Amino acid sequence: MSSDAITIPALQIQEKPWVDLLHEWVTTVDHKRLGILYIVYALVFLVFGGIEALIIRVQLMHSHNNFVSPQVFNRMFTMHGTTMIFFVVMPVLFGFANYLVPLMIGARDMAFPRLNAFSFWLSAFGGLLLYFSFLGGSGLYGAGSAPDVGWWAYAPLTARAFSPGHSSDYWTLALLVSGFGSIGTSINIIATILCLRCPGMKLNRMPLLAWLNLVMAGMVLIAITPLSAAQIMLLIDRYLGGHFFDAQAGGSAVLWMHFFWIFGHPEVYILVIPAFAFLSEIVPVFSRKPIFGYPVMVAATICIAFVSLSVWAHHMFTVGMNSYANSFFAITTMAVGIPTGIKIFNWIGTMWGGRILFKVPMLFCLGFLFQFLIAGLTGIMQAAAPFDWQLSLSYFVVAHFHYVIVGGILFALFGAFYYWCPKMTGRMLSERLGRWHFWLFVIGFHMTFDVMHIPGLLGMPRRIYTYEPGRGWDTLNLIVSIGAFIQAIAILVFVWNLISSYFKGAKAGNDPWDAWTLEWSTSSPPPPYNFATIPVVASRRPLWDLKHPEDPDSLYE
Amino acid sequence: MFVLSSLLLAPKALAQHSQTSIFAPQSTPAKSILDLSIFVLSITGIIFVVVFTLLVYSISKFRAKPANANSEPAQVYGSNQIEMAWTIIPILIVVVLFLATARVIHAIQDAPEPAGAVEVTAIGHQYWWEFRYPKLGIVTANELHIPVSDPIHPTPTFLQLLSADTDHSFWIPVLAGKTDLIPNHPNRMWMDPHRTGIFLGQCAQYCGVQHAKMLLRVSVDSPQDFAAWVRGQQQPAVQDQSVMTGRQVFEHTACINCHTVSGTPADGRFGPDLTHLMSRTTIAAGAAENTPQNLRLWIDDPDAMKHGSLMPAMKLSDADVDAVASYMETLR
Numbered sequence: 001m002s003s004d005a006i007t008i009p010a011l012q013i014q015e016k017p018w019v020d021l022l023h024e025w026v027t028t029v030d031h032k033r034l035g036i037l038y039i040v041y042a043l044v045f046l047v048f049g050g051i052e053a054l055i056i057r058v059q060l061m062h063s064h065n066n067f068v069s070p071q072v073f074n075r076m077f078t079m080h081g082t083t084m085i086f087f088v089v090m091p092v093l094f095g096f097a098n099y100l101v102p103l104m105i106g107a108r109d110m111a112f113p114r115l116n117a118f119s120f121w122l123s124a125f126g127g128l129l130l131y132f133s134f135l136g137g138s139g140l141y142g143a144g145s146a147p148d149v150g151w152w153a154y155a156p157l158t159a160r161a162f163s164p165g166h167s168s169d170y171w172t173l174a175l176l177v178s179g180f181g182s183i184g185t186s187i188n189i190i191a192t193i194l195c196l197r198c199p200g201m202k203l204n205r206m207p208l209l210a211w212l213n214l215v216m217a218g219m220v221l222i223a224i225t226p227l228s229a230a231q232i233m234l235l236i237d238r239y240l241g242g243h244f245f246d247a248q249a250g251g252s253a254v255l256w257m258h259f260f261w262i263f264g265h266p267e268v269y270i271l272v273i274p275a276f277a278f279l280s281e282i283v284p285v286f287s288r289k290p291i292f293g294y295p296v297m298v299a300a301t302i303c304i305a306f307v308s309l310s311v312w313a314h315h316m317f318t319v320g321m322n323s324y325a326n327s328f329f330a331i332t333t334m335a336v337g338i339p340t341g342i343k344i345f346n347w348i349g350t351m352w353g354g355r356i357l358f359k360v361p362m363l364f365c366l367g368f369l370f371q372f373l374i375a376g377l378t379g380i381m382q383a384a385a386p387f388d389w390q391l392s393l394s395y396f397v398v399a400h401f402h403y404v405i406v407g408g409i410l411f412a413l414f415g416a417f418y419y420w421c422p423k424m425t426g427r428m429l430s431e432r433l434g435r436w437h438f439w440l441f442v443i444g445f446h447m448t449f450d451v452m453h454i455p456g457l458l459g460m461p462r463r464i465y466t467y468e469p470g471r472g473w474d475t476l477n478l479i480v481s482i483g484a485f486i487q488a489i490a491i492l493v494f495v496w497n498l499i500s501s502y503f504k505g506a507k508a509g510n511d512p513w514d515a516w517t518l519e520w521s522t523s524s525p526p527p528p529y530n531f532a533t534i535p536v537v538a539s540r541r542p543l544w545d546l547k548h549p550e551d552p553d554s555l556y557e
Numbered sequence: 558m559f560v561l562s563s564l565l566l567a568p569k570a571l572a573q574h575s576q577t578s579i580f581a582p583q584s585t586p587a588k589s590i591l592d593l594s595i596f597v598l599s600i601t602g603i604i605f606v607v608v609f610t611l612l613v614y615s616i617s618k619f620r621a622k623p624a625n626a627n628s629e630p631a632q633v634y635g636s637n638q639i640e641m642a643w644t645i646i647p648i649l650i651v652v653v654l655f656l657a658t659a660r661v662i663h664a665i666q667d668a669p670e671p672a673g674a675v676e677v678t679a680i681g682h683q684y685w686w687e688f689r690y691p692k693l694g695i696v697t698a699n700e701l702h703i704p705v706s707d708p709i710h711p712t713p714t715f716l717q718l719l720s721a722d723t724d725h726s727f728w729i730p731v732l733a734g735k736t737d738l739i740p741n742h743p744n745r746m747w748m749d750p751h752r753t754g755i756f757l758g759q760c761a762q763y764c765g766v767q768h769a770k771m772l773l774r775v776s777v778d779s780p781q782d783f784a785a786w787v788r789g790q791q792q793p794a795v796q797d798q799s800v801m802t803g804r805q806v807f808e809h810t811a812c813i814n815c816h817t818v819s820g821t822p823a824d825g826r827f828g829p830d831l832t833h834l835m836s837r838t839t840i841a842a843g844a845a846e847n848t849p850q851n852l853r854l855w856i857d858d859p860d861a862m863k864h865g866s867l868m869p870a871m872k873l874s875d876a877d878v879d880a881v882a883s884y885m886e887t888l889r
């Protein structure tokens with residue numbers, strides 16, 4: 001590869017009036033700026049979703065608590081779930097994909113920069129629309145009129161008979177709009193990866209992060225489509241006299257469930273595959289070894305993508321499917337555990353025989369490995385359909401998917417923040433605060449979500465605003481709630497770290513981690529055009545080749 | 558990290574303190590589910606221990622040490638044999654788990670209904686349960702009575718599950734797994750309790766504002782007690798002249814549009830059947846004990862007890878509320 005690619009001096013940032021700056025950010029089509037916009041946007045919504053979670057946990061601290069009314073409680077869990085899935089995890093992952101994919105494949109931008117901006121602003125508008133429901137809808141009285149139908153919005157709760165006013169419409173339209181944004185971004189990611197790779201970067205030399213985001217984007221196209229279709233059908237039911245889901249008029253409530261989960265299950269893999277991508281970049285660098293079994297990792301991801309399209313009705317084991325359907329969805333669900341397990345083994349294989357450095361990004365990845373292991377195993381338990389007849393709709397399920405989404409995805413994301421923020425801002429995040437963040441979060445996480453499994457096993461259903469004393473749930477719920485506050489403190493430490501390091505963190509330089517992929521060959525932050533000359537690569541680890549000319553990867557691949 | 562111990566041990570210890578633990582089954586479906594659960598828990602437990610050990614071992618063994626600080630470790634790219642091994646072993650595990658699962662699915666879902674079975678139609682309403690015994694001509698609410706089933710002459714109860722409005726889910730953890738009640742989508746479930754007693758549960762599928770206070774009580778009776786209960790429920794409502802004023806208020810307000818009292822003009826079906834109200838220990842789907850004070854409070858202002866329930870406050874005068882409440886107390 002050409003060596004001048006690694007010697008770009010840091011950008012000279014001139015002071016500009018803030019109006020100009022604002023104008024630049026709002027009209028930008030640069031993939032890096034859009035990436036940062038996505039990320040910041042997601043962090044803001046993380047705070048909203050977090051506050052909602054805390055309200056839920058205060059209410060459930062002990063039995064017969066009266067902190068909020070049932071109406072408010074129901075809005076809180078609906079908004080919390082919808083926000084976290086659609087307006088936190090999705091955008092933050094798109095943000096990282098946007099920022100990193102072009103840099104890692106040696107491109108100057110995404111394939112369609114304007115589509116990129118358009119998609120971001122659609123998603124942003126979707127989130128604002130959802131939150132406007134607190135004020136809009138039926139007006140400002142009472143607790144406002146945010147949606148209260150749960151994040152799956154099962155029919156017929158969303159029918160006009162049960163959901164008068166406009167709260168459900170805000171939910172429907174917000175997801176419809178942001179769904180179009182997701183589709184746009186995914187088309188963009190696919191086109192970028194397929195068309196803009198730098199010379200020498202064959203598909204089998206792409207960093208795993210690019211591969212996994214390619215698969216993720218493909219899944220978005222397949223999964224969001226039925227969701228959008230269902231939203232439109234719901235609008236037809238509500239306003240044009242349709243009867244798709246209206247059981248009183250011969251429609252089918254179960255049809256909505258199928259539509260929702262045929263989106264919903266692939267969606268959870270859409271969220272976790274980019275987390276896998278972070279691990280596949282960070283674990284090798286901090287183990288000082290290449291990823292173990294690169295081709296197998298790619299194959300396992302593609303395998304997960306296909307299998308996960310055929311497991312959706314494991315969310316419906318209790319709706320009364322016949323025994324053949326239940327058996328089918330049990331085996332496909334268990335089967336998805338196989339490629340997932342293979343991935344865990346390959347990460348262990350990567351660390352095996354390495355020289356592991358316990359920097360903060362790696363700490364979070366190790367947390368991911370332990371927690372994702374457990375999350376996968378509780379998933380297998382729920383895949384055993386009869387076992388799930390007890391577990392489903394209980395707090396056990398809530399613990400399972402938070403184990404995946406918080407213990408897995410969020411941990412991987414924090415790892416990604418500590419790893420790539422130096423590239424984005426040019427300054428290191430503080431290791432000391434990072435360790436505080438990590439350990440506080442680990443403690444809070446395990447207090448909350450380990451313990452949360454148990455009330456589920458003791459018969460506590462989810463989505464209840466209060467519960468009876470004397471069922472053995474009180475103490476457990478108190479511990480769960482305390483853990484939630486510890487996690488909140490950890491998040492504050494993280495946000496403080498982001499802010500303070502942005503202004504006075506240590507300078508990062510081009511390549512603070514001694515890493516091997518192309519983003520580390522350019523300055524931090526990279527110039528608008530990314531690379532002075534387009535790099536040429538000969539292996540999966542171009543910077544390894546450059547640093548070890550005597551023993552380059554290109555000899556072995 | 559301590560999840561394994563908490564998952565396996567704590568629930569068992571807590572089972573004694575909780576009447577709704579899935580670890581204390583009292584009927585065949587719940588028992589076969591528990592057996593499968595223990596099997597799945599053991600297999601996943603073993604996987605956990607193996608992978609956890611591998612992780613801890615590799616993290617502690619291969620951590621950077623000052624001795625090797627400046628050298629890169631051997632660059633290993635993969636190994637097909639190892640990949641084969643950790644693909645095939647999980648496949649075998651999945652096959653075993655699936656066979657065990659399929660057996661239990663079939664045994665529970667496809668169980669034939671024996672001749673002596675009791676048939677009940679359970680209808681979910683927003684925030685309360687209606688139970689109808691078509692063969693016995695009984696209608697009641699929230700508290701299900703079923704006979705105990707002995708292994709030699711099994712008298713299991715087969716429930717047909719319907720919904721009058723949104724989705725609900727019938728869940729008594731110690732008797733059976735949950736099954737949803739979905740409008741326009743009849744479901745079926747069964748249970749054969751092995752001992753008498755009161756078993757608790759509640760609606761498990763979010764159904765609206767008061768989903769949390771849609772509790773369930775199942776009273777499993779000895780054959781004699783069950784027969785007595787059936788006879789009692791089959792009687793028309795008690796006609797007590799001393800509460801005639803209350804009855805008149807009841808019959809001249811909208812109460813009768815929503816409630817049935819058999820043998821009187823009240824034949825509404827929107828709310829629970831009140832013919833034998835006093836034979837139940839709770840009111841409003843378990844929201845409160847069935848005491849005279851609570852009854853009065855409920856009739857006066859249902860929202861005070863169960864905010865958002867579908868029974869409106871009827872704005873009766875205090876005297877009328879007292880009269881109606883006294884009438885209610887005679888409906889045993």
Ligand code: HEM
Binds near residue numbers: 315336376378380388
């Ligand atoms: C080995 C892999 C996994 C298996 C076998 C598995 C299995 C299951 C099953 C059977 C359920 C349905 C439980 C029920 O509703 O009764 C479920 C729920 C759920 N899972 Fe997983 N899962 C796995 C991984 C994941 C991943 C990777 C994610 C997220 C990224 C995830 C997120 C969720 C969510 C959000 C729910 C609950 C949805 C809801 O009811 O609100 N799971 N999982």
Ligand SMILES: [Cu+2]
Binds near residue numbers: 265268311314315
């Ligand atoms: Cu799923």
Ligand SMILES: [Cu+2]
Binds near residue numbers: 724726
């Ligand atoms: Cu309910």
